[in-house]
Amino acid sequence: MNSRNRIEIMHGVNLDQLGRRPAEHYGALTLDQLEQKIEGWSHELGLTVRFFRSNSEGSFVEHLHRLADVADAVILNPGAWTHYAWAIRDALEIADLPSVEVHLSDVSARESWRQVSVLEGVVSDVVSGQGPEGYNAALQLLAAKLK
Numbered sequence: 001m002n003s004r005n006r007i008e009i010m011h012g013v014n015l016d017q018l019g020r021r022p023a024e025h026y027g028a029l030t031l032d033q034l035e036q037k038i039e040g041w042s043h044e045l046g047l048t049v050r051f052f053r054s055n056s057e058g059s060f061v062e063h064l065h066r067l068a069d070v071a072d073a074v075i076l077n078p079g080a081w082t083h084y085a086w087a088i089r090d091a092l093e094i095a096d097l098p099s100v101e102v103h104l105s106d107v108s109a110r111e112s113w114r115q116v117s118v119l120e121g122v123v124s125d126v127v128s129g130q131g132p133e134g135y136n137a138a139l140q141l142l143a144a145k146l147k
């Protein structure tokens with residue numbers, strides 16, 4: 001097994017409401033169910049995942065500040081913060097870890113404001129529009145990077 005295998009999975013604002021949000025964009029899984037799937041995929045890849053979710057931008061930022069000591073890489077879906085929360089970009093830069101930005105929906109094909117990401121240039125990769133499978137793709141990208 002990989003020695004660098006600790007992946008933090010961070011969900012931001014309104015993602016805890018999955019299951020109640022428009023299914024045409026986000027599917028029907030709750031966040032608990034999504035996290036169970038991610039846990040299964042991570043085991044297949046020899047990765048260890050830990051989950052964090054918050055509707056508070058400050059908590060999200062502070063979690064990123066602490067991450068370098070406890071994780072080797074991060075997958076984050078910041079929800080709507082993606083499109084305007086510059087403090088999250090700065091905090092991710094401070095964390096200085098390999099990172100993948102994931103969106104369940106295809107943000108590039110939605111409203112123009114969703115097509116902007118403050119994380120551009122800071123994240124290692126972006127996976128968008130693949131639904132829950134996008135997290136599997138992100139885990140695979142990181143597994144390859146951490147080898």
Ligand code: DQA
Pocket residue numbers: 013014015077078079080081082102103104105106107114
């Ligand atoms: C999202 C896309 C965002 O635009 C939106 O605000 C979300 C979820 C996604 O996973 O598709 O809350 O990040």
